[in-house]
Amino acid sequence: MSAQNQGWSKVEAVKSESRFLRGRIAEELGQDTSSFDENTALVLKHHGIYQQDNRDLRGRKDISEEGRAWIMMVRVKIPGGRLTCQQWLGLSRFAELWGNHTLRITTRQDIQFHGVLKKNLAALIRGIQDIGLTTLGGCGDVVRNVISCPAPIDDGGIRDQLYEDACRISRHFLPRGGAYEEVWRGEVKSQVELGPAEQVEPIYGTNYLPRKFKIAFALPDDNCTDIYADDLGFLGIVENGNLVGYQVLVGGGLGVTPADKSTFPALAQPVAFIRREELIPMAEAVIKLYRDHGNRSDRKRARIKYVLADWGMEKFRAELARYYGQELVPPPPVVAHRVDTHLGWHRQADERWFYGLYVESGRVADTATARMKTALEQICERLQPSIRLTATWRLLICDVEAKNRSLVESILRDHGVPLSEEISPLRHFSGACVALPTCGLAITESERALPGILDQLEAELARVGLTGMPICVHMTGCPNGCGRPYNAEVGIVGRAKDRYAIYLGGSVVGHRLGFLYQNLVPRDQVATVLGQVLEVYARLRSDGESFGDFCARLGAEGLRAAIQTG
Numbered sequence: 414m415s416a417q418n419q420g421w422s423k424v425e426a427v428k429s430e431s432r433f434l435r436g437r438i439a440e441e442l443g444q445d446t447s448s449f450d451e452n453t454a455l456v457l458k459h460h461g462i463y464q465q466d467n468r469d470l471r472g473r474k475d476i477s478e479e480g481r482a483w484i485m486m487v488r489v490k491i492p493g494g495r496l497t498c499q500q501w502l503g504l505s506r507f508a509e510l511w512g513n514h515t516l517r518i519t520t521r522q523d524i525q526f527h528g529v530l531k532k533n534l535a536a537l538i539r540g541i542q543d544i545g546l547t548t549l550g551g552c553g554d555v556v557r558n559v560i561s562c563p564a565p566i567d568d569g570g571i572r573d574q575l576y577e578d579a580c581r582i583s584r585h586f587l588p589r590g591g592a593y594e595e596v597w598r599g600e601v602k603s604q605v606e607l608g609p610a611e612q613v614e615p616i617y618g619t620n621y622l623p624r625k626f627k628i629a630f631a632l633p634d635d636n637c638t639d640i641y642a643d644d645l646g647f648l649g650i651v652e653n654g655n656l657v658g659y660q661v662l663v664g665g666g667l668g669v670t671p672a673d674k675s676t677f678p679a680l681a682q683p684v685a686f687i688r689r690e691e692l693i694p695m696a697e698a699v700i701k702l703y704r705d706h707g708n709r710s711d712r713k714r715a716r717i718k719y720v721l722a723d724w725g726m727e728k729f730r731a732e733l734a735r736y737y738g739q740e741l742v743p744p745p746p747v748v749a750h751r752v753d754t755h756l757g758w759h760r761q762a763d764e765r766w767f768y769g770l771y772v773e774s775g776r777v778a779d780t781a782t783a784r785m786k787t788a789l790e791q792i793c794e795r796l797q798p799s800i801r802l803t804a805t806w807r808l809l810i811c812d813v814e815a816k817n818r819s820l821v822e823s824i825l826r827d828h829g830v831p832l833s834e835e836i837s838p839l840r841h842f843s844g845a846c847v848a849l850p851t852c853g854l855a856i857t858e859s860e861r862a863l864p865g866i867l868d869q870l871e872a873e874l875a876r877v878g879l880t881g882m883p884i885c886v887h888m889t890g891c892p893n894g895c896g897r898p899y900n901a902e903v904g905i906v907g908r909a910k911d912r913y914a915i916y917l918g919g920s921v922v923g924h925r926l927g928f929l930y931q932n933l934v935p936r937d938q939v940a941t942v943l944g945q946v947l948e949v950y951a952r953l954r955s956d957g958e959s960f961g962d963f964c965a966r967l968g969a970e971g972l973r974a975a976i977q978t979g
């Protein structure tokens with residue numbers, strides 16, 4: 414592979430000239446500036462760091478001459494979302510020292526720090542490394558955090574095996590060029606030691622992948638990781654209580670560029686069955702196929718879903734078999750059919766308990782009304798639980814002795830943190846991407862707007878007699894789809910300042926894409942528009958029919974007709 418290839422995007426040249434992800438990071442870190450050069454920022458993504466600016470302050474000349482207040486987002490990559498108590502306490506402290514005093518749980522079981530100044534970046538990354546965690550590959554054109562259900566449910570050890578496999582995959586696909594250790598710890602590898610690409614990065618080569626690559630593990634009766642939204646998925650096949658292997662799914666990805674009609678959201682599709690021991694060879698085959706055939710000229714069409722769409726399933730499977738070195742076993746006809754939020758108290762296999770805590774859009778903070786961050790620190794200091802992150806923005810407080818359950822609850826209450834049981838099912842299933850003020854791509858509000866919209870939706874549900882109805886609402890501040898709006902029951906997607914596209918008809922399980930119901934709806938009318946649909950849902954739904962199933966059955970035209978006939 415070579416960046417000299419005709420027509421490749423500029424990012425390809427930056428990667429191939431970066432000496433395996435070193436670029437000018439170390440040099441620029443030593444300079445007394447508040448931001449990195451544009452090309453260095455591209456390399457930095459592979460170290461889990463996004464250069465951003467505070468959008469609330471953009472344009473203010475009293476901040477800087479260019480009117481930008483530069484800040485970094487730092488993403489800690491946590492395979493399967495499992496943390497020790499000490500790691501949680503460490504992260505919580507770092508947010509005070511070097512972040513914006515909050516921790517953001519993401520739908521990839523990462524923890525994000527926001528608002529990190531360039532001068533504090535090295536201290537933060539070293540701190541993260543010192544507690545046994547990494548940001549390497551948190552962002553960038555590599556395998557991102559590998560996700561897997563974190564709940565310590567009494568399931569005969571099935572989820573632990575999925576977790577082991579997720580960690581194996583995660584380790585195997587970490588960048589190997591040594592840039593991370595060199596830049597942040599000063600452990601310098603000489604150019605001689607670096608050697609040719611086949612030795613330094615035998616999987617990725619000099620150009621890494623065409624774009625990001627996401628891998629998820631799930632079980633048919635618990636798709637809390639939303640396996641259908643990932644580039645590569647492993648759906649556990651359990652027979653007689655044993656994990657016999659995986660259904661392999663390929664080609665999920667929700668990002669779209671509305672102006673480019675050749676882009677679209679897609680759900681992952683089953684391509685094969687593998688036994689557990691074939692996991693790494695299969696993952697390597699898929700990733701190498703993507704490395705060689707993904708689009709490196711147009712980053713909007715660089716995901717593996719477009720390789721699959723352009724080739725069709727038959728050719729894709731034939732090519733994959735070539736990379737795999739043997740025939741593919743057809744996938745078993747299994748579909749994920751349930752999602753568990755894991756909220757509230759549940760018994761673990763070892764008789765202890767875990768508590769699924771509702772965290773609004775994953776933001777752990779101390780606010781005027783609820784001091785969740787401090788409450789969690791106290792729970793960690795007094796009970797030493799392990800902490801796990803879900804892929805639905807929530808957090809599990811694990812390994813709690815039965816006798817300490819009331820202490821957990823009282824610490825939360827004393828800090829004004831509502832218990833999950835006091836939160837409506839609508840909120841349990843809902844969440845928003847970060848968007849303003851940190852995300853550079855945000856067109857409009859998301860995380861800061863969702864709570865108000867949910868308040869209004871709760872009122873609409875009460876009005877039509879559906880209080881307590883679980884409906885999954887995902888919101889984003891632009892069409893990129895980070896909050897997974899396109900397969901949710903309700904997707905609210907920012908399209909212009911304070912205007913949103915409303916998608917309907919997806920599902921809680923995430924196995925169906927929604928359709929565009931109405932575009933450019935002003936923010937203050939989103940709940941009203943949805944209220945009209947809820948009204949016909951209350952009237953016309955069949956027994957036990959979910960909101961997503963109902964909308965999918967009627968379609969956009971059917972819903973409009975039903976609303977008109979009142």
Ligand code: HEM
Nearest residue numbers: 486519520521642667668845846847851852893894895897
């Ligand atoms: C062109 C497509 C995309 C671009 C350029 C992009 C870029 C970004 C950026 C800049 C952030 C950081 C926001 C912040 O924390 O300040 C972010 C967050 C995130 N993105 Fe994306 N993204 C894209 C598509 C997607 C898609 C399709 C998914 C998943 C289906 C996704 C998953 C996430 C997640 C999980 C976060 C963390 C925040 C959260 O949980 O809401 N991204 N993305």
Ligand code: SF4
Nearest residue numbers: 846852855890891895
């Ligand atoms: S969906 Fe858009 S606004 Fe939201 S985090 Fe992703 S890129 Fe930013």
